[in-house]
Amino acid sequence: MSVPPTGSNDCPLCDEEVRLHQVSALNTFFYNCSRCGKFEIGGKLLRTIKELPEIYTNRHILSGYTLESTDSNETALLTVDTAPEIISKKTRLKIDAKARRVLYRIHLRSENMGADVTLDAQVEYPTGYCKGVEEFGLLMKYLADKGFIELDAEAGNVYYCRTTYEGWSEAENLVKELAGSTEVFIAMGVPADETKNALVWAALEEGIVTGLEELGFQPSHRKLADVPRKLNKEAIKRIRESRFVIADYTGHSPLVYAAAGCAVGEGIPVVHLCHKDDAEDWRFDPAEFECILWTTPEQLWMELEKVIKETKELKPPGDA
Numbered sequence: 356m357s358v359p360p361t362g363s364n365d366c367p368l369c370d371e372e373v374r375l376h377q378v379s380a381l382n383t384f385f386y387n388c389s390r391c392g393k394f395e396i397g398g399k400l401l402r403t404i405k406e407l408p409e410i411y412t413n414r415h416i417l418s419g420y421t422l423e424s425t426d427s428n429e430t431a432l433l434t435v436d437t438a439p440e441i442i443s444k445k446t447r448l449k450i451d452a453k454a455r456r457v458l459y460r461i462h463l464r465s466e467n468m469g470a471d472v473t474l475d476a477q478v479e480y481p482t483g484y485c486k487g488v489e490e491f492g493l494l495m496k497y498l499a500d501k502g503f504i505e506l507d508a509e510a511g512n513v514y515y516c517r518t519t520y521e522g523w524s525e526a527e528n529l530v531k532e533l534a535g536s537t538e539v540f541i542a543m544g545v546p547a548d549e550t551k552n553a554l555v556w557a558a559l560e561e562g563i564v565t566g567l568e569e570l571g572f573q574p575s576h577r578k579l580a581d582v583p584r585k586l587n588k589e590a591i592k593r594i595r596e597s598r599f600v601i602a603d604y605t606g607h608s609p610l611v612y613a614a615a616g617c618a619v620g621e622g623i624p625v626v627h628l629c630h631k632d633d634a635e636d637w638r639f640d641p642a643e644f645e646c647i648l649w650t651t652p653e654q655l656w657m658e659l660e661k662v663i664k665e666t667k668e669l670k671p672p673g674d675a
């Protein structure tokens with residue numbers, strides 16, 4: 356392990372002592388700070404940060420950013436070029452956005468909904484892009500006024516709180532925003548014809564489900580028998596929470612058309628599939644939609660995987 360150009364082991368953003376740092380690439384240093392999360396910082400910025408007042412006095416903004424990136428499983432890179440950009444963008448954050456970051460942290464610290472959480476403002480203040488403990492305290496009061504948390508009397512800089520139902524539900528949305536949903540809703544007909552039924556079943560179990568799981572997605576259904584027969588409230592909820600929908604029109608079940616329509620209305624991307632033998636008698640104009648025509652589960656997955664990997668909105672979790 357080499358010594359960073361600052362000559363000390365302290366976090367360059369919050370002065371906390373950090374155990375782990377290493378040279379990750381050419382003249383770039385990797386830090387893992389209990390307050391600021393994981394980040395990389397260029398050697399030039401590391402050497403000169405104290406002489407750059409615009410950056411140095413706004414280190415709390417950079418901490419908030421590196422923490423937010425860590426929460427999204429990304430490693431922020433701070434350099435003399437990127438740091439001013441980040442500061443100028445994040446300085447404009449509204450109180451609501453800052454408070455939601457704090458709510459996210461409370462959710463992270465809660466063992467379950469309504470569990471008591473203790474937050475030390477000295478440690479947590481960068482979460483809300485706060486300059487210090489006073490601003491953090493205001494955000495806590497804001498969350499309590501909004502009904503997202505119940506706040507007990509604080510002792511010094513330590514806050515005792517718990518999430519309300521509203522707060523918990525709001526935090527769940529934030530978790531989804533940060534991580535991006537990994538759920539994929541599968542809409543398939545269950546053809547009455549036995550041969551066709553076996554084909555669709557094989558396509559689901561041998562092609563789609565295994566393939567999606569290997570890419571890090573969570574398919575809504577593993578068995579054809581579990582695919583919903585009605586577009587009920589539960590199905591609509593799952594469509595809304597999905598990253599995308601796979602609609603297989605083999606057998607032309609009205610349910611598949613309804614599910615695809617519902618997804619389009621919600622702005623959720625849809626990948627259209629149909630067995631080659633059924634690629635007629637459409638209820639929509641297939642020329643307007645790209646549709647994968649398949650014959651075997653293997654060929655279906657090969658084409659589907661290609662579409663998923665090549666389409667920005669569908670990309671697997673963690674893929675840049």
Ligand SMILES: [Zn+2]
Pocket residue numbers: 366367368369370371388389390391392418
């Ligand atoms: Zn730090």
